[in-house]
Amino acid sequence: MKKINIAIDGPSGVGKSTIAKIIANQLDLIFVNTGLMYRCIGYICLKNKIKFDDEKSILDYLNKAKIELLPNEIIKLNNEDITKNLWTDEVSLAASQVAKLKLIREFCVHHQQEIAKNQPGIVMEGRDIGSVVLKDADLKFFLTASVETRAARRIKQLSLKGQKVNEEEILNNIIERDKRDSEREHTPLIKPENAIEIDTSFLTIEEVVDKMIKLAKEKMK
Numbered sequence: 050m051k052k053i054n055i056a057i058d059g060p061s062g063v064g065k066s067t068i069a070k071i072i073a074n075q076l077d078l079i080f081v082n083t084g085l086m087y088r089c090i091g092y093i094c095l096k097n098k099i100k101f102d103d104e105k106s107i108l109d110y111l112n113k114a115k116i117e118l119l120p121n122e123i124i125k126l127n128n129e130d131i132t133k134n135l136w137t138d139e140v141s142l143a144a145s146q147v148a149k150l151k152l153i154r155e156f157c158v159h160h161q162q163e164i165a166k167n168q169p170g171i172v173m174e175g176r177d178i179g180s181v182v183l184k185d186a187d188l189k190f191f192l193t194a195s196v197e198t199r200a201a202r203r204i205k206q207l208s209l210k211g212q213k214v215n216e217e218e219i220l221n222n223i224i225e226r227d228k229r230d231s232e233r234e235h236t237p238l239i240k241p242e243n244a245i246e247i248d249t250s251f252l253t254i255e256e257v258v259d260k261m262i263k264l265a266k267e268k269m270k
């Protein structure tokens with residue numbers, strides 16, 4: 050089968066990474082979660098007490114650091130796998146702040162395009178993949194779900210992990226991140242041209258994956 054590039058975009062909590070991972074696995078493609086780069090940069094700011102809008106200091110740090118965005122949801126900072134530190138709400142909000150900065154976005158986009166260039170085929174997920182990073186992707190998906198559905202999924206996920214959840218806080222966190230991601234000046238979250246939109250609100254993961262795999266297999270013939 051021919052290898053292809055698949056771009057998956059959509060808002061927070063829509064299930065992009067879960068779905069991208071399964072699809073990449075079934076189609077024997079590399080899976081890369083680009084949000085990890087923005088999370089890593091948010092984490093760097095928190096750790097080093099750099100202000101989220103201090104673009105120059107962030108870039109100075111990045112130019113001296115070694116960041117490796119790896120397949121299967123792993124990111125290394127100066128050779129250390131820091132992925133497990135990046136899933137807190139604090140880091141999520143920090144990531145959405147640094148993701149507003151033009152030069153930071155350019156830094157991340159360049160890094161992500163280099164990764165894709167060196168692969169015969171890739172499944173990449175984020176907010177600007179079909180519109181910027183992989184503008185020429187063979188297949189583009191835009192996943193959506195209502196805010197309530199996404200909050201309910203997050204609450205279930207955390208409860209299953211045995212974590213205490215504050216439902217209102219989770220809902221507000223998603224609303225805040227949506228607003229920041231779609232209203233930012235530089236490459237906001239949009240449905241890319243030619244993207245296939247799938248509303249996942251009333252679909253299971255399997256149903257979404259099935260739809261996407263069928264379309265991908267057509268392209269891979």
Ligand code: DC
Binds near residue numbers: 061144226
């Ligand atoms: O997908 P995620 O929630 O892990 O992403 C973290 C933040 O990074 C989120 O606020 C959106 C931003 N992001 C982005 O602006 N562009 C991407 N390609 C990926 C993520």
